[in-house]
Amino acid sequence: xxxxxxxxxxxxxxxRQSVAFWCNPxxxxxxxxxxxxxxxxxxxxxxxxxxxxxxxxxxxxxxRFSAERLKGVDSTxxxxxxxxxxxxxxxxxxxxxxxxxxxxxxxxxxxxxxxxV
Amino acid sequence: xxxGEEDPQALSIQEGENATMNCSYKTSINNLQWYRQNSGRGLxxxxxxxxxxxxxxxxxxxxxxxxxxxxxxxxxxxxxxxDTASYFCATxxxxxxxxxxxxxxxxGTILTVHP
Numbered sequence: 361x362x363x364x365x366x367x368x369x370x371x372x373x374x375x376r377q378s379v380a381f382w383c384n385p386x387x388x389x390x391x392x393x394x395x396x397x398x399x400x401x402x403x404x405x406x407x408x409x410x411x412x413x414x415x416x417x418x419x420x421x422x423x424r425f426s427a428e429r430l431k432g433v434d435s436t437x438x439x440x441x442x443x444x445x446x447x448x449x450x451x452x453x454x455x456x457x458x459x460x461x462x463x464x465x466x467x468x469x470x471x472x473x474x475x476x477v
Numbered sequence: 478x479x480x481g482e483e484d485p486q487a488l489s490i491q492e493g494e495n496a497t498m499n500c501s502y503k504t505s506i507n508n509l510q511w512y513r514q515n516s517g518r519g520l521x522x523x524x525x526x527x528x529x530x531x532x533x534x535x536x537x538x539x540x541x542x543x544x545x546x547x548x549x550x551x552x553x554x555x556x557x558x559x560d561t562a563s564y565f566c567a568t569x570x571x572x573x574x575x576x577x578x579x580x581x582x583x584x585g586t587i588l589t590v591h592p
Contacts, residue, residue: 364519391578402481402565402582403520416579451519457578465510466567466580468519 362386364469366452372475378440381472385433385454391415392429393466394437395451403451409435410457442476449473481509481566481583489589496553498586500566501546507569509542509549510580514563523551523564528571556590563587 365384373379385392390411395403406425407417411432420427424443429435439446449471457464484499500509508527512520526533526542526549533540539552553560567580 393580395582402584405579405581408577408579410578415577453520453580455578464578465522465525466520467522468512470519 364452364454364467366450366469366472368472369470370473370475372477373442375444375476376441378438379442379474380439381437381450381452381474383435383437383452383469385435385452386467389454389456389467390432391455391457391466392435393451393453393455394427394435395453396448397451397471398448406437439474442474444476447474447476481568481581483564483566483583483586485586486584487587487589489591490556491591492556492558494556494590496556496560496588496590498551498564498588500549500551500583502549502566502568502583503547505571506544507571509540509569510567511538511540511549511551512565512567512582514565514585516562520565553588556588558590558592561588561590 367382392409394406396406397403406420407427408415409429412429427437451471453466453468455464455466481500481502510525511523514520524535524540526540537554542549563585565582565585567582
C-alpha cells in the first residue's frame with residue numbers, strides 16, 4: 361500500500377518569498393491534516409480537511425498561509441510571504457476517519473523541511 | 478497551546494531495560510494515540526486507546542489510560558537500541574460529545590537506548 365506522499369522534501373527560500381507544498385494522501389482516506397513541526401517541538405495542527413471541506417483551521421495563520429484540497433484528494437499548503445519563524449518541517453497526514461466518527465490511526469508523510477533565510 | 482504534555486522530556490536507558498513515558502492532557506478525550514518519530518523520519522503510529530479502555534498491549538508496548546487523572550503512560554519493555562526515537566501522545570478531544578477527529582500532539586519524550 362502506497363503511503364502519504366509529500367513534495368518537495370527540502371526547500372530553502374528567502375524571507376518574503378512564497379512557497380507551496382504538495383500532499384497526496386493514501387487512497388480512500390477522507391481526513392487530511394497539515395502539521396507544522398518546529399525543531400524540538402511536537403507537531404502543531406495547522407488545518408484539517410474532511411474530504412474537501414475544512415474541519416479545523418483555528419491555528420492557521422490566515423494572513424500568510426492558505427491550503428486547499430481539491431476534489432477531496434490531493435492538497436496544497438502555501439505560505440506567502442514567508443517569515444524566518446516559518447522554518448520548520450511541514451507534515452501531511454491522512455486517516456480513514458469518516459465524518460462524525462472517532463479519529464483513527466493517522467499515516468504521516470516524510471515531511472517537507474522548509475528553511476527561510 | 479498543546480493539549481498533551483509528556484514526561485519526562487528526555488529519558489536515557491540501557492538496552493534491555495524498560496522505558497516508561499507519561500502523557501497528561503487537559504480536556505475530555507475520545508481516544509489517545511502514541512506515535513514514534515525517528516531522527517529525520519515521519520511519525521509512525523504505535524497504538525490507540527479509547528476513552529472507555531484502561532489498558533492495551535501491542536508486542537513490547539503497554540499503554541494505560543486513566544481518564545479520571547487525565548493521564549496515560551507508555552511502557553516499552555526490554556528496550557532495544559532501535560527504540561531510540563521521540564515519542565508523542567496525541568489526543569482526539571471530545572468537544573461536547575462530538576469528535577472532529579482533531580489530533581493534538583504533545584511536546585514529546587526523547588528516548589535514548591544505549592547498546
